[in-house]
Amino acid sequence: KMHGQGKLTQTDGGYFVGEFREGKRFNGTSTFTHKDGSSKSTVWADGVQTGAVICSQTYSSGATYQGALLNNKKHGFGTLTFPAGHAYTGMFQNNMRRGAGTLRHKDGSVYEGEWVTDQEHGQGKLTRPNGTIQEGEFRKGKFVSGAGVFVYANGSTYEGSVLEGKHHGQGKITNSDGYTWEGEFVQGELRTGHGTRYFPPSKTYQTGQWLNGQLHGPGKIFRKVR
Incomplete structure (x- = not known):
């Protein structure tokens, strides 16, 4: 025997x-x-x-999977590679991405964090090739709250806090022409509280209290001298 x-x-x-x-x-x-x-x-x-x-195994869609199965479903740790070129490595539960995992896109974008029912959900970090970094809470595949650096198509950048997908809290926005505003944001582009705005052509600063993007109350205007 x-x-x-x-x-x-x-x-x-x-x-x-x-x-x-x-x-x-x-x-x-x-x-x-x-x-x-x-x-x-x-x-x-x-x-x-x-x-x-x-x-x-390879599926009819062209996707491939290497990892654990339970009752013929993806369950446990594994890697799922899609025909489009992006790949997920991490935990699966009952055939869906759930738990900790990393998704790497063909364009170089990378999400690392928590997943629920096949979507980025929970704490995570998304890094894009253009320099955008979003770190904090994701909800149903979208970044909603936390902090990061955002690079927009028009060349402007925002660095700071985000709440429910909008600039909210301390942050700094820089336009492609060099204009900057640093201070407190409320519900997106509305600038409220103490802050400083810089005008590159005249090398002028405006600092003080702001309300809805305008100087409001005590403030100072001064010029940078070399």
Whole structure:
């Protein structure tokens, strides 16, 4: 009888590698490779199949998956690569991305953080090739609250706090022409509280209390001198 470490090759192309006891598979993995090249490995422990499966398979959509299966569904740690070129590595639950994971897009963008029901949801960080960084709370695939650096198509940048997807709290916005405003933002572009605005052509600063983007109350205007 087979006993001890060994490899059993089956007529269907499958094989078992591991420990045998009294002629039976005891501890190890059973691997079967399908005609399409996909494979599944079942884990054995103390003579019983545990239900944990490690697989490598290609779907009809062209996506490929390498990782754990449970009841023939993606469950546990794995990597899912899509035909478009982006890939997710992390935790799956009941065939969906759930838990900690990293999504790398073809354009170089990277999201690292929490997932719920196949969407970025919870604490995470998104980094884009243009320099945009969003770090904080994501909700149903969208960044809603936290802090970061945002680079916009018109060349302007914003660095600071965000609440519910809008500039809110301390931050700094710089336009492509060099104009800057630094201070407190409320609900997007409305600038309220203490802040400073800089005009590059005249090298002039305006500092003081602001309300809805305008100087309001005590303030100072001065020019930068080299």
